[in-house]
Amino acid sequence: MLYEPYQIKNLVLKNRVVMPPMCMYSANTLGFANDFHFVHYATRAIGGVGLIIQEATATLPNGRISVNDLGIWSDDHIAGLKKIVDGIHSNGSVAGIQINHAGRKAKVERPIGPSAVSYSDDYQLPAEMTLEEIEEVVLSFKEAARRADQAGYDLLEIHGAHGYLIFQFLSPISNLRTDKYKDGKVFLKEVVEAIVEVWPKEKVLALRVSGTEYVEGGVTPVTISEAINSVKDLGIDIIDVSSGGNVLVKINAFPGYQLELAKQVSELTGLPVMGGGLITDLRLADHAVASKKCDLVYLGRLLLRDPYVVINQASEMGVVIPYPVQYLRGKKA
Numbered sequence: 001m002l003y004e005p006y007q008i009k010n011l012v013l014k015n016r017v018v019m020p021p022m023c024m025y026s027a028n029t030l031g032f033a034n035d036f037h038f039v040h041y042a043t044r045a046i047g048g049v050g051l052i053i054q055e056a057t058a059t060l061p062n063g064r065i066s067v068n069d070l071g072i073w074s075d076d077h078i079a080g081l082k083k084i085v086d087g088i089h090s091n092g093s094v095a096g097i098q099i100n101h102a103g104r105k106a107k108v109e110r111p112i113g114p115s116a117v118s119y120s121d122d123y124q125l126p127a128e129m130t131l132e133e134i135e136e137v138v139l140s141f142k143e144a145a146r147r148a149d150q151a152g153y154d155l156l157e158i159h160g161a162h163g164y165l166i167f168q169f170l171s172p173i174s175n176l177r178t179d180k181y182k183d184g185k186v187f188l189k190e191v192v193e194a195i196v197e198v199w200p201k202e203k204v205l206a207l208r209v210s211g212t213e214y215v216e217g218g219v220t221p222v223t224i225s226e227a228i229n230s231v232k233d234l235g236i237d238i239i240d241v242s243s244g245g246n247v248l249v250k251i252n253a254f255p256g257y258q259l260e261l262a263k264q265v266s267e268l269t270g271l272p273v274m275g276g277g278l279i280t281d282l283r284l285a286d287h288a289v290a291s292k293k294c295d296l297v298y299l300g301r302l303l304l305r306d307p308y309v310v311i312n313q314a315s316e317m318g319v320v321i322p323y324p325v326q327y328l329r330g331k332k333a
């Protein structure tokens with residue numbers, strides 16, 4: 001089933017494999033894409049990945065995880081991003097982008113967050129966001145969505161996972177506010193409402209979440225699904241289910257460790273889901289789809305070390321798919 005097409009709205013993926021967003025910290029300090037990004041993403045498209053979601057791309061300079069994050073806070077970024085999109089499209093894949101504000105996890109002079117609570121001793125204490133700052137960030141997501149559309153992306157993923165700003169609002173561990181934003185769903189809703197004003201209805205809108213924080217008092221599959229349900233009718237098409245990232249805690253990770261979470265979130269929200277985690281064998285990915293744990297499977301680190309795993313493992317699994325003609329003489333017998 002992994003190699004069967006998947007349709008969502010008018011978007012057809014040629015298979016169920018997703019390259020999830022993975023920060024490469026390789027942009028210049030102004031957030032511009034360069035040759036590394038053009039080659040990196042086009043290579044995974046040549047390698048047969050159905051959907052490629054570009055790494056967390058910052059909606060504001062103070063929302064960067066590092067000074068080398070890709071940026072989408074200026075119209076000047078659009079041309080470089082369009083080149084990434086074109087490289088993905090011309091090699092037969094579908095292009096997504098994850099937009100992010102890192103909040104208290106931003107490595108900047110003055111990080112901001114819902115409350116003055118730091119992530120760990122290695123991170124600065126964030127300033128509690130003023131209402132003006134909240135408004136500015138919400139607007140930055142809207143502007144980022146408009147630019148992503150102009151650059152030609154087929155799918156927009158809102159980063160609501162891993163302890164970045166949206167998740168910081170959703171978690172009772174990082175959100176100690178007493179105003180209306182004490183309910184983190186209010187901030188999420190404002191972000192989604194702003195985005196759908198400009199992100200075309202016919203294109204796909206995804207939301208990435210952490211389905212659990214692995215600690216008492218943190219977000220659970222039930223509470224995160226409530227948050228999803230509070231915005232899904234605004235136009236969320238699919239949920240990308242991950243976990244952790246808001247609290248320093250040891251995670252017991254094993255091949256497919258987040259698949260059950262994906263299934264739970266799908267059952268509680270009625271939305272299609274992407275799932276994965278430590279998958280190194282496409283037979284496990286195939287089983288995840290066949291056993292309805294998730295609709296799409298992401299392969300992160302596997303695709304970093306082996307961009308051609310999708311086309312190469314196909315024949316081992318008895319699946320016939322087109323092989324890049326340029327590489328036919330290198331195909332395993």
Ligand SMILES: Cc1cc2nc3c(=O)[nH]c(=O)nc-3n(C[C@H](O)[C@H](O)[C@H](O)COP(=O)(O)O)c2cc1C
Nearest residue numbers: 020021022023055056242277278279298299300301
């Ligand atoms: C180098 C690296 C960078 C990552 N950057 C992001 C990111 O920008 N956004 C995000 O949501 N997840 C990020 N992740 C998490 C991956 O998207 C993925 O969920 C995680 O690696 C688990 O999948 P895997 O076990 O198949 O690698 C990153 C992971 C890695 C290894």
